[in-house]
Amino acid sequence: MALSTEQALALLLILNSAHLTAADCSAQDRVPASGSAGGRAVLPCSYTPTPGQDVEVRWEAYPDQVKSVLLIASKTPSAPIPAQWSGRVKLSDEVSSGNASLLISELRLEDTLDYLCTVWINGICVTNRNVKLTVQGPPKRVSATATTQKTSPCPTQQGNAAAQRRSYCMKPL
Template structure:
């Protein structure tokens, strides 16, 4: 396995894909390969910051290894790696997740998949402050039931 600055010189040509998602949502970064019985598969995902070295996000050979803080608790490798699905799920998307990611799949030490995924995270829709109006509201009467839920339940009725 020859790896120079995250560039695998003995891999097939880099396959490029673009994915987009919304802040707070989820995105699946697709990566796949053709499985064969009895294979020794290793999947690695790298993130590429604007400056500096690629960051190892996750590898199938040590799935319990620490994940970099920026992605901790938010990235997960597909449960179907042995079936050919090497996709990465990123949840609770943040604007700073916008960057390039690379998936590399090795079978018996031979690189079979090398994919770059460009993730673009868009922010929540902006509200037009010139068209929003302030309305007076009052709570509606509550119905019979759980008292705590009644205290939390307000119907915003325009006056």
């Protein structure tokens, strides 16, 4: 069966649009995200929503740089979350509006990893976002001895018994 020129062009347009969609889903440049241990971080991921479309969002982590671990899949919200992230990861409440970001709370130093967000609309991948999360340790505490001011002897006034018993006063150097 031979195709007419119009049919061939229509088929070519369909094939090209499918190819462009697949090419658009290649991994984008790595986006940085950061947070402090004990705090929280938002790993950004977004897409252009289309009303009435079937959307699926998946977040994966790469703890060993080769094999990924599935954290969350919007199609299976009751699926178990790996123990390291259990109770600490949450998908945005605005997925249907194009916000597929992931919130990680109670950050740990070992959360410093590469993460991948993938969004499919009607089974076609439309977004593939790499996020590099860096978790800084808690701020260093300044010791009490480092903040204590040195004092110097100071003259006492005649007749002040308490001041005469002290050998130093609280006058900074």
